[in-house]
Amino acid sequence: MEPKPTLSDLLALRDGERVEADAAGAGGDREPEVTDLDPDRLDAASRETLAELRRMKAELNALPPVTPDPAVWEAIQERTAGGGSKRGxxxxxxxxxxxxxxxxxxxxxxxxxxxxxxxxxxxxxxxxxxxxxxxxxxxxxxxxxxxxxxxxxxxxxxxxxxxxxxxxxxxxxxxxxxxxxxxxxxxxxxxxxxxxxxxxxxxxxxxxxxxxxxxxx
Amino acid sequence: MASFADIHLDSGIARGIVRGDRRAQAVAYRLMSPTIMGMAVRILQDEGLAQEVVQDTFVELIDKAHTLKDPAALVAWVRRVAVNHCYMRLRSPWHKRRSPDPEVPEQLDDSNGDERLQGYRDMERALAVLPAETRLVIWLHDVEGYTHREIGELTGQTASYSKSQLARGYGKLTQLLRGDEDDGTQADTVRPACSP
Structure with a gap:
């Protein structure tokens, strides 16, 4: 039976990254052990967590941009007045x-x-x-x-x-x-x-x- | 969407900025400042500091754009400058001293209003609870598409540190958004080797 994947494994799977064993953390020049997780072989709880991680990433990306206060642009203009370009x-x-x-x-x-x-x-x-x-x-x-x-x-x-x-x-x-x-x-x-x-x-x-x-x- | 990847800056505008054209600068500001502000306010959790990041980023853009050799790389350049300004503020002792230890709010979901807006608010409030560097890692990795190696280079840490922060952050977010006391994730545990 496969060991239960960690959150790091599931995040790597979600993002299409290779899952690295923690050999790197042990130091040395050895290349980290790299493996692939098979999503089809995940247990039900891990599959649910994976779906939740995907949903949260989508929610983060859906957060709206934020318009700065108009005073910010005025301040930028003041700070760059007469500079910022060598041209006429x-x-x-x-x-x-x-x-x-x-x-x-x-x-x-x-x-x-x-x-x-x-x-x-x-x-x-x-x-x-x-x-x-x-x-x-x-x-x-x-x-x-x-x-x-x-x-x-x-x-x-x-x-x-x-x-x-x-x-x-x-x-x-x-x-x-x-x-x-x-x-x-x-x-x-x-x-x-x-x-x-x-x-x-x-x-x-x-x-x-x-x-x-x-x-x- | 709040990512720099969603910004399309016309090549004519980019060339105008490199030339020092004020009108092009104003168009670029309108296009890019909401994304910079969105990133900064979510990472720093401080509107005043986020406005400073926007201001400093654009002053740097206006002052140095004429040195940019490839106008097509302008958005990526602005993103790097904005991220650096966020990180500098995050690392400043003044900011660290002001940031209280995050506390978990009693309840994230107050079930008021539109479901989608409620989802935004829940995510915003959950983000606010995370440690600042964890927020930085989550935002850069998941919204801006930074690799763990790039985040490691920015923070002077390793890629493993970035992965660990991401996992810890998601462990906490999951817990907060589910309303669980303990969701049983193993974010902080040493990962057992996975069978090939």
Missing amino acids: WLDRFPLATAATVFLAAALTIVLWDPTAEPGGSTAGPQVQDPVAALMVRSQRLEAELFTRAAAPSVTATSSEQALLYGIADVDAQLNALYESEGVDASERERLWRQRVALLESLADVQRGQAVMRPAIY
């Missing part, structure tokens, strides 16, 4: 980079009046380009999102990540468009409209998260 500000905020560059372009479009005389009056915007309005809207949304990103409160969703990558993709297309010879005005407007729509969706997601900060239990 623009490299650290790639989305803002696009917005900043294009905001400059937008201001040029909005403020430049091709009919004005050199040295004439500066009586404000004369041209209302729809793209310029989209750029300004985009910039405002980015500012809102960036402020919210400073205080994350819940687990990021895959939709949030998908939107961020969608925005990055639009930025790449806009960059390519501006670098190409002769900017296609309709394509430029389409991309800026798409960018604003993605930012709106992202802001909606994050506003929803801010409202639905869940309790752990």
Whole structure:
């Protein structure tokens, strides 16, 4: 008759590990004796204990994650402000980079009046380009999102990540468009409209998260 | 699920963190901090210390991510840093002095509320009763998938020590969750050689 397995044996069996005899504990260079337990040859009590060990492991793994206090992220930001990267500000905020560059372009479009005389009056915007309005809207949304990103409160969703990558993709297309010879005005407007729509969706997601900060239990 | 293995960090986010991108850091925080916090609070049984672990882990990530050669290894790197921060706190004399000898609660199951939530609470309360190093071993082995050898290396002990802690911990958990005075397990006894 097989000796009754210990809890260590049953844990090793549960985890698919080899069962080692305690020879290792005796010291020396001798390799520990290794054997396999046959679950089919366990007595009823051991089988029951094995099932219970499996159940407990599943329960441990099912324990929910715990959301830290929002103050933790604020403290992290304070501690890492001005450090953490040897790169410049623009490299650290790639989305803002696009917005900043294009905001400059937008201001040029909005403020430049091709009919004005050199040295004439500066009586404000004369041209209302729809793209310029989209750029300004985009910039405002980015500012809102960036402020919210400073205080994350819940687990990021895959939709949030998908939107961020969608925005990055639009930025790449806009960059390519501006670098190409002769900017296609309709394509430029389409991309800026798409960018604003993605930012709106992202802001909606994050506003929803801010409202639905869940309790752990 | 509360394991690091369940975290999928997009490669673009990981590269952003290595670049020092604040937005990528914020996304990573949202993804990883609940897992770090979950692990730390269960091992340390102290919410304040667990928040410190989260904070220190992310400060280290932000400060040192640019040295990471393989962004794909970022989650594993964060896990190692977080585990080290937990272990440092566990070993600190201050923490040891504060931790009272665990006592077995009179009754774990008060049969209130949803059965699943009750199961969580029972497991949480049973974990809290275990000695801190036993909790560490159980969590790292059974939730994070550490091998006994890896736990031995972390704690400066042997793999056998880790196995022994795991068995003792499960012996106690079984006893607590069953509500037994003595469940007859042989966790603390020397294992008889098993026949092949």
